[in-house]
Amino acid sequence: MGKTSYVRLKGSRQFRQRLLLSTLSSTPILVEDIRSDDTSPGLRPHEVSLLRLIEKVSDDCTVEINETGTKLRYKPGVLMGGKYLVHDCGLNRSMGYFLEPLILIGLFGKKPLSIRLKGITNDSKDPSVDTFRTTTLHMLKRFGVPLEGLELKIESRGAPPLGGGEVVLGVPIVPNSLTAAHWVDEGMVKSIRGVTFSTRVSPQIANRMIYAARGVFNRFIPDVHIFTDHRSGPAGGRSPGYGLSLVAETTSGCLISTDVAISYPKADETDVMEDSEEKPEMLPPEDVGVQAASMLLGEIEHGGVVDSTHQGLLFLLCALCPPDVSKIRVGKLTPYGIETLRNIRDFLGVKFVIKPDPTTNTVILKCVGCGLKNLSRKIA
Structure with a gap:
């Protein structure tokens, strides 16, 4: 066996993407100085969780992390895919953080991938599972990914800080390689679709978000349909939250999406005293509807096919x-x-x-x- 030569990288920037590209291109990497000057140095829990997830879908990959977590040696293995896999994404980041690299890795596996992810489905940092279901998976069609077996089922919702959501992701393998895309025609917006989610709050909140969002859109376009997805009991996860995911479809088949999610912040993100009974105020549903609609109009104004x-x-x-x-x-x-x-x-x-x-x-x-x-x- 020859000596493995590692590509040396520094810092924590773009960690997820470097890990993904290292895996796809079979390039071993050595990442040093990961937040070495921080008060809490080293890899964050969600970054370690992503490494564990990649280990689950590959065979013979090696991960070495030093004691302080500031140095990582990673050598990619063979991408296997597989069925009935389960991964707990933790509560630091939502599933959106894990889904993007997981979908790309799944396409180049030995077998189709079917995995159950647990954790937070909708938060304010990462794209929601709704956006992945309505927009991201449809993007893959442009590059010749077979639609059969490509799916994302939302079994239960989970809002921060306690999560409790579960989704099942299915990714088929590409038969040989992707196909190049010529995709420059944006088209004009012809319809707007959306879905509200609400967990452990009044079902009426969903209607208030829809009413506010429609108030913005109806000045421009008549074809607006927003569906409600209210979850209670175990399917509603462990924390209250609500939000809205919107998608604009154009005449040329482009999908432009935005989403907004509202939930109580984690205890360490607020200045509220631990023993006080006061809970921080959540943004009113009407403001969520207007904010999501305005963000979508902003994305449409920027132009582009995504x-x-x-x-x-x-x-x-x-x-x-x-x-x-x-x-x-x-x-x-x-x-x-x-x-x-x-x-x-x-x-x-x-x-x-x-x-x-x-x-x-x-x-x-x-x-x-x-x-x-x-x-x-x-x-x-």
Whole structure:
């Protein structure tokens, strides 16, 4: 056996994405100085949980973390996939943090992936499970991912701080490789769909959010349908919360989404005394409806075939395509999107040609994919 050569990286920035690209490109990495100057140095619980999740879906990967958690040595293994897997995402971050890398890893596994995730389904930091179900999974169709077996079932909801949600994710394997996409036509918005969620609160809250959101949209478009998903008992998780996930569909089949979730903050995030009876006020449902609707209008105004939260995933999918030209249009590049482009260059050697389109204030990107093939799948 030859000596493994590791790519040396520093710091905790873009940890999730570096881990994903390292796994897909089979590049061993050595990450040093992970929050070494912080008051609580080292890897956070959700980052360790992501490492454990990748261990579950791969075979023969090695993870070494030093005592303080400031140094990680990671060597990717063979992506296996598999059925009936279960993973507890913890309560630090919601499932949205884990779903994006998990979907991409699942596509290149040996067997289709079916996994039950437990934890928080909707929070204010990461995209909600509703957004993944309505928007993210549909994006994969553009890149030739088979729809059969691609699903996300929400079995119970979980709001912060105590979670209690469960979802089941199914990801099929790509037969050989993805297909390059030519996706620049944004189209015009033709309909707006959405779903409200409410757990351990009055069912009336959902109607108040819908009424407020419709008040914003009805000035522009008549075709607005927002569904309610009220959960009580075990299906409602362990904490009260509510929110709204919205999707605008365009004439060319693009889906632009936003979501807002409201819940009580964790005890360490508030200045409320432990022994006081007062609970912090939650944002009124009417404000949630208006906020979500305004955010969606802002995303539509930015232009592009995806919303700002999906830029990183879109760039990754283009970079993983066969050596063929992919061409896409996005709105203003987000900091996350720019970091993604840098990571893609470092790990996959794929560079994007970026050309602003001043007439629409959008950006057109082109790249030739790295040609990642699913080598672990069983050859018939």
